[in-house]
Amino acid sequence: MKTVLDLIENLSQETAAGITEHDRRGKASLTRPYAEVVARARRIGAAFLEAGVQPGDPVFLQLPNSIQLVECFLGAILAGALPCCLAPPRALGGIEAFQARIAGLFSAFPRAHLVADDETGERSGQRFLLAPDPADDAPACPPREADPEDVAFLQLTSGTTQSPRGVQISHRALLANARGICHGGRASPRDAYVSWLPLYHDMGLVGLGFCAWYSRAPLYLFRPETFVARPLVWLQTIASLKDHRVISTAPNFAYQHCVNALPAEKLAGSGLDLSPWRLAGCGAERVRPETLAAFNERFRPHGFPRNAFLPCYGMAEATLAVTFTLLDGEPREVDGHVSCGWPVLDTEVVIRDDAGNPLPDGVDGQITVRGPGLCSGYTGDANVPQPVQDGWLQTGDRGHLRDGELFVTGRYKDLIIVEGHNVDPDEIEFHGDQVVQQPGCRSGAFAVEADGRERAVLVVECGKEPDEALAAWADAIGSRVASALGFKLYDLGFVRRGGLPTTSSGKVQRSKLRDLFLAGELTFLWRQSAQDETA
Amino acid sequence: MTPAEEKTLEILSNVCNVPREKLVPEARLIQDLDIDSVVTLDLLMELEESLEIDIPEVKAAEMQTVGDVLAYVREHA
Numbered sequence: 028m029k030t031v032l033d034l035i036e037n038l039s040q041e042t043a044a045g046i047t048e049h050d051r052r053g054k055a056s057l058t059r060p061y062a063e064v065v066a067r068a069r070r071i072g073a074a075f076l077e078a079g080v081q082p083g084d085p086v087f088l089q090l091p092n093s094i095q096l097v098e099c100f101l102g103a104i105l106a107g108a109l110p111c112c113l114a115p116p117r118a119l120g121g122i123e124a125f126q127a128r129i130a131g132l133f134s135a136f137p138r139a140h141l142v143a144d145d146e147t148g149e150r151s152g153q154r155f156l157l158a159p160d161p162a163d164d165a166p167a168c169p170p171r172e173a174d175p176e177d178v179a180f181l182q183l184t185s186g187t188t189q190s191p192r193g194v195q196i197s198h199r200a201l202l203a204n205a206r207g208i209c210h211g212g213r214a215s216p217r218d219a220y221v222s223w224l225p226l227y228h229d230m231g232l233v234g235l236g237f238c239a240w241y242s243r244a245p246l247y248l249f250r251p252e253t254f255v256a257r258p259l260v261w262l263q264t265i266a267s268l269k270d271h272r273v274i275s276t277a278p279n280f281a282y283q284h285c286v287n288a289l290p291a292e293k294l295a296g297s298g299l300d301l302s303p304w305r306l307a308g309c310g311a312e313r314v315r316p317e318t319l320a321a322f323n324e325r326f327r328p329h330g331f332p333r334n335a336f337l338p339c340y341g342m343a344e345a346t347l348a349v350t351f352t353l354l355d356g357e358p359r360e361v362d363g364h365v366s367c368g369w370p371v372l373d374t375e376v377v378i379r380d381d382a383g384n385p386l387p388d389g390v391d392g393q394i395t396v397r398g399p400g401l402c403s404g405y406t407g408d409a410n411v412p413q414p415v416q417d418g419w420l421q422t423g424d425r426g427h428l429r430d431g432e433l434f435v436t437g438r439y440k441d442l443i444i445v446e447g448h449n450v451d452p453d454e455i456e457f458h459g460d461q462v463v464q465q466p467g468c469r470s471g472a473f474a475v476e477a478d479g480r481e482r483a484v485l486v487v488e489c490g491k492e493p494d495e496a497l498a499a500w501a502d503a504i505g506s507r508v509a510s511a512l513g514f515k516l517y518d519l520g521f522v523r524r525g526g527l528p529t530t531s532s533g534k535v536q537r538s539k540l541r542d543l544f545l546a547g548e549l550t551f552l553w554r555q556s557a558q559d560e561t562a
Numbered sequence: 563m564t565p566a567e568e569k570t571l572e573i574l575s576n577v578c579n580v581p582r583e584k585l586v587p588e589a590r591l592i593q594d595l596d597i598d599s600v601v602t603l604d605l606l607m608e609l610e611e612s613l614e615i616d617i618p619e620v621k622a623a624e625m626q627t628v629g630d631v632l633a634y635v636r637e638h639a
Binding site for chain 2: 051052091115117119120121122125146150253255256446502510514557
């Protein structure tokens with residue numbers, strides 16, 4: 028296999044295994060063998076070409092986790108277009124932010140197409156293609172060839188509404204990473220994948236989707252909201268696959284959510300037997316030793332295998348996986364940091380200082396990565412530096428190696444990770460700036476840890492204003508952030524103009540701001556903290 | 563108030579862990595009642611199951627306040 032087209036061709040031979048999709052309530056609603064999924068994808072590819080999609084055009088897929096989404100994704104690749112899955116509009120007030128996001132995509136990607144269902148497409152405010160549902164006798168997309176270095180699809184990464192950023196993944200990178208993950212996870216013919224992770228997330232698309240397709244293993248696909256509202260459904264599905272070796276991966280918060288939502292008394296007498304779960308990957312955000320310990324304690328009595336946890340480290344810029352731990356070993360913890368394991372196949376990790384010099388074992392520095400799974404660069408946002416320089420991916424994450432084993436300890440880049448999703452601080456600051464439109468006033472957003480998870484703080488500069496005006500601004504900013512990003516700011520404060528630390532060029536130094544905030548050294552004119560409200 | 567609206571307020575109060583008197587029509591769910599993404603999805607699923615209604619993603623995205631939820635329920639339950 029050299030390209031994703033080869034992978035799809037191989038998948039088309041699979042008449043036994045396939046995808047089982049589940050409705051929002053978690054009931055299996057449709058099973059389709061891969062041979063049929065690919066046959067439909069070929070017809071969908073033809074429908075895209077018929078509708079005016081040209082090879083190389085970005086095709087944004089605004090569809091829920093479903094067989095239809097998979098078929099549209101593969102269909103777009105077969106047509107030579109660049110599919111990219113999108114997050115849904117946020118429930119409870121996200122409609123305007125959704126429209127702004129779609130408008131931002133069309134402005135950054137002038138050749139873009141939007142594929143959606145009728146209702147969502149109508150509300151997007153842009154022209155859209157109805158997700159094709161071709162008849163069985165509809166024509167198939169003509170076969171085409173691709174070079175392994177051609178871009179196969181896009182993954183959206185942090186970026187902002189105004190400047191969305193697409194990570195370009197080549198055929199070569201996808202296959203190298205899928206091969207590396209399947210090799211490290213010792214893929215077997217008994218494998219079955221269970222995923223509620225959204226396909227717009229790299230871990231859902233590559234780690235579970237493409238790895239299942241690469242190894243022609245059955246995929247049990249759920250909607251993320253089903254897991255969030257009913258976590259037991261996830262565990263029961265894994266338990267039901269008795270004849271399989273189940274692979275199911277999730278960010279740290281998901282394991283913590285199971286522990287919080289499913290107390291021991293609720294599980295007593297449930298008959299839950301998690302022994303089929305051989306590989307429980309944990310990544311996409313910091314892996315917390317407390318969470319692994321709590322999950323083990325709660326679910327080991329229910330058959331969760333001793334060595335199933337597999338902490339890993341990766342990012343969309345590396346297609347997905349960079350390192351992961353060995354199967355059948357207990358996760359190793361040193362000084363409160365969980366080992367993220369060793370580099371995947373043919374991949375190197377080097378820790379470097381600010382000047383780019385390699386650092387010795389045990390010394391913290393920037394994690395840099397080289398290997399065949401690296402992306403071909405960013406597209407869309409012209410203002411950011413390319414992530415790969417001279418063959419090395421600059422991750423912006425901090426960590427160290429011990430005998431080749433990676434420990435991630437922090438972050439250099441300004442990024443806020445909420446429940447496994449990356450949020451660019453620019454996006455939060457934008458809302459502060461839009462509300463407080465005063466000359467020379469800046470704002471700074473950063474992450475803090477509270478109650479074992481990451482939360483966002485915004486500090487805004489302003490001139491002399493009465494408290495009532497500041498309270499009204501805080502309300503307006505909070506409302507915009509809730510609508511655009513779906514969370515409440517943990518802390519929102521105003522300081523006098525010039526109160527934020529800046530570089531000589533006038534850029535806000537977010538990490539310094541965070542240090543001042545945590546040390547209690549900022550003088551607030553007005554402040555609203557979620558901590559005070561619960562106290 | 564219809565029985566469906568009455569049921570909606572009961573679900574809102576239980577799922578969001580908010581006393582009934584705070585559930586005024588203009589109360590914004592995320593910002594004023596501080597419900598997070600987990601509670602949001604739990605709430606929508608609970609409404610769909612208990613009232614036997616379907617709330618499409620775009621409709622859920624258009625709701626912002628307690629009043630918006632009640633209006634949708636009034637129309638569809």
